[in-house]
Structure formats: structure tokens, C-alpha cells
Amino acid sequence: MHEMSIALGIVNIANKACEEAQAARIDSITLEIGKLAGVQLESLYFVWPAAVEGTVLAGAERIIEEREGQALCLECDREFALQHHFDACPHCQGYFKKIIAGKELNVKSMAFTLPDNPVPAPSKTR
Numbered sequence: 001m002h003e004m005s006i007a008l009g010i011v012n013i014a015n016k017a018c019e020e021a022q023a024a025r026i027d028s029i030t031l032e033i034g035k036l037a038g039v040q041l042e043s044l045y046f047v048w049p050a051a052v053e054g055t056v057l058a059g060a061e062r063i064i065e066e067r068e069g070q071a072l073c074l075e076c077d078r079e080f081a082l083q084h085h086f087d088a089c090p091h092c093q094g095y096f097k098k099i100i101a102g103k104e105l106n107v108k109s110m111a112f113t114l115p116d117n118p119v120p121a122p123s124k125t126r
């Protein structure tokens with residue numbers, strides 16, 4: 001499952017961050033996920049417990065910040081909210097656009113038990 005490999009990727013990032021910070025485990029992890037990133041949140045929630053079991057993320061609070069899709073129309077040069085990849089521009093009905101937000105898939109931050117409080121995670125974009 002697609003979301004399982006995403007979850008395992010997040011576990012990898014968390015492992016590395018824990019090693020670097022010499023922390024035993026993670027208290028909370030904040031993920032930034034765009035609505036156009038192609039991630040089914042329900043599926044991610046579903047696979048999460050199995051993915052984090054026995055890892056540094058077991059028991060960590062999972063915070064997800066969803067990002068709305070935003071595009072710039074290449075025909076009329078206006079920005080608009082994008083719900084789906086193939087939506088047309090609401091101003092001119094044009095289909096040529098540049099997606100400027102909504103494809104995020106990042107580990108935004110993690111909070112460790114040791115040594116101190118929130119350490120910014122290395123931002124990783126797929």
C-alpha cells in the first residue's frame with residue numbers, strides 16, 4: 001500500500017533524527033500534507049499503528065497539518081484554490097496552470113524526550 005511506504009519513510013526520518021539528537025524516543029511528530037500530495041489520510045491513519053510499532057515513533061502523538069491546494073492560472077494569471085489536479089480555472093475555465101501549494105509531504109517537526117524540547121526536523125520533500 002502506498003500509504004504504508006509513506007509511513008515507513010516517516011519512521012526512517014524519525015529514526016535518523018533520534019540518532020542525531022541522541023534521543024530515545026519521540027513525543028510528537030508534525031506532518032505537513034498537501035491535499036494534492038496524493039495521500040489518503042484515512043489510509044495513513046489505518047497503517048500508522050503497524051508502521052510505528054516497536055519504533056521510536058511508537059506512542060508518539062501524530063499531528064497532521066493539511067495544506068489547501070493553490071494554483072496559478074497560466075492563461076489569466078490569477079491564483080485560485082485547487083481541489084483536484086485537473087480542475088479548471090474558475091475565472092477563465094483554462095486548464096493550464098502551475099500548482100503553487102498543496103503537494104507538500106513533509107515532516108515539519110518532532111519533539112523528543114531527550115535531550116531538550118522541540119528540535120526542527122530536516123525538512124524532506126518527496
Ligand SMILES: [Zn+2]
Nearest residue numbers: 073076089092
Ligand atoms: Zn484563468
